[in-house]
Amino acid sequence: MWRVELTKLTSQLKVRVALLACLVVPLAFTVLESTQSSVPGDTLFGRWVHESGFAVSLFLLAFTSQWGLPFLVAILAGDVSAEEDRLHTWPLLLTRSHSRAEVLAGKVLAAGTLTLAGTVLLAVSSTLSGVLVVGTQPLVGLSGRLLAPGAALAATAGSWLSILPPVLCVVAIAVLASVASRNSWVGVVTPVLAVLGLDMVAQFSALDPVRPLLPTTGFDAWHGLVRSGVYTDQAWTSLVVSALWVAACLGAAAAIFLRRDVVE
Numbered sequence: 001m002w003r004v005e006l007t008k009l010t011s012q013l014k015v016r017v018a019l020l021a022c023l024v025v026p027l028a029f030t031v032l033e034s035t036q037s038s039v040p041g042d043t044l045f046g047r048w049v050h051e052s053g054f055a056v057s058l059f060l061l062a063f064t065s066q067w068g069l070p071f072l073v074a075i076l077a078g079d080v081s082a083e084e085d086r087l088h089t090w091p092l093l094l095t096r097s098h099s100r101a102e103v104l105a106g107k108v109l110a111a112g113t114l115t116l117a118g119t120v121l122l123a124v125s126s127t128l129s130g131v132l133v134v135g136t137q138p139l140v141g142l143s144g145r146l147l148a149p150g151a152a153l154a155a156t157a158g159s160w161l162s163i164l165p166p167v168l169c170v171v172a173i174a175v176l177a178s179v180a181s182r183n184s185w186v187g188v189v190t191p192v193l194a195v196l197g198l199d200m201v202a203q204f205s206a207l208d209p210v211r212p213l214l215p216t217t218g219f220d221a222w223h224g225l226v227r228s229g230v231y232t233d234q235a236w237t238s239l240v241v242s243a244l245w246v247a248a249c250l251g252a253a254a255a256i257f258l259r260r261d262v263v264e
Contacts, residue, residue: 001098001106002113009076009110018075019114022121030056030129052137053130054152058159058226060126065163065219070170070195072118077111077174078188081257085182104257108175108250115171116164123160127153143227155230159222162235165242166218170195172249173215179253212237215245 009015033039033049033056040046044062048055081104084090093103139152147155170191178187198216201207211217218238224231 001102002109003106005080005106005110006113009080009114014075015114018072019118019121022072022118023125026057026060026122026126027129029060030126030133034133048140049130050134052139052152053132053134054127054136054139054147054149054156056130056134057123057126057156058139058222060122061159061163061222064122065166066195066199068122069119069163069167070192073115073167073170073174073191074188076114076118077171078178078191079184080107080111080175080187081178081253082182082184082187086184100258101254104179104254108172108253111175112168112171115167119160119164119167123157127156127160139226141227142223143229145228147226147228155226158225162222162225162238163219165239166215169215169218169242169245169249172246172253176249176253179257213241215242218242 039049040059043059045055045059049059079086084093094100098106136149136153138146138148139155141147141152141155173194174187174191177190178184181187181190195216198214202211202214202217212234218235218241221235221238224234
């Protein structure tokens with residue numbers, strides 16, 4: 001079922017376009033920005049995008065983790081279950097020699113696999129584009145000290161790696177919305193609104209004690225990696241919190257899907 005669902009997803013034009021954009025957009029941005037005299041100095045690492053290729057990758061990481069990745073998840077996972085309701089294909093799908101649990105697992109694994117693939121494409125394209133167009137100059141870290149090219153590359157790779165758990169958490173939220181609503185639009189819109197809403201909630205200082213428990217807090221865990229004195233506590237917390245959210249969302253999706261009458 002994993003292979004079947006991967007084939008179904010990759011055959012869709014919107015999925016192919018989304019994955020292609022993950023590869024092309026960072027390169028286009030890097031080339032265009034290199035021709036500009038000004039820099040986005042009011043954003044994280046924006047002031048250094050002409051000074052180090054690693055700054056380009058980290059600037060794009062900060063932007064895509066807040067805006068690009070929720071839309072990527074919406075495209076790849078938001079319609080993964082609701083599509084069968086929309087097309088009325090559940091009777092055909094569930095007459096095959098696979099249980100409901102296997103069908104749902106295949107859909108979840110396919111959505112997660114393609115989302116991780118898109119994130120990796122973004123990471124590789126952003127880093128290679130920055131290195132090829134700007135160069136491998138030392139990077140000014142968040143502690144204010146220069147990171148040598150080797151250390152900057154390791155910090156950049158670790159930073160992209162650290163966002164994978166919260167990305168999978170957003171995938172789980174999208175799958176739950178798709179299963180529970182049985183509506184494609186709800187499944188697509190929910191992950192985007194969830195990320196935006198949780199980001200807004202995290203801005204309230206009164207919620208400081210619960211902020212580490214929000215799934216989107218992990219998108220900032222990489223800040224502790226791009227500095228001379230690396231700290232990983234937030235990244236490990238994000239891993240645990242994301243695992244709990246993924247388990248809760250997928251558990252709820254499974255409970256809903258396995259108990260309802262989907263053959264209509």
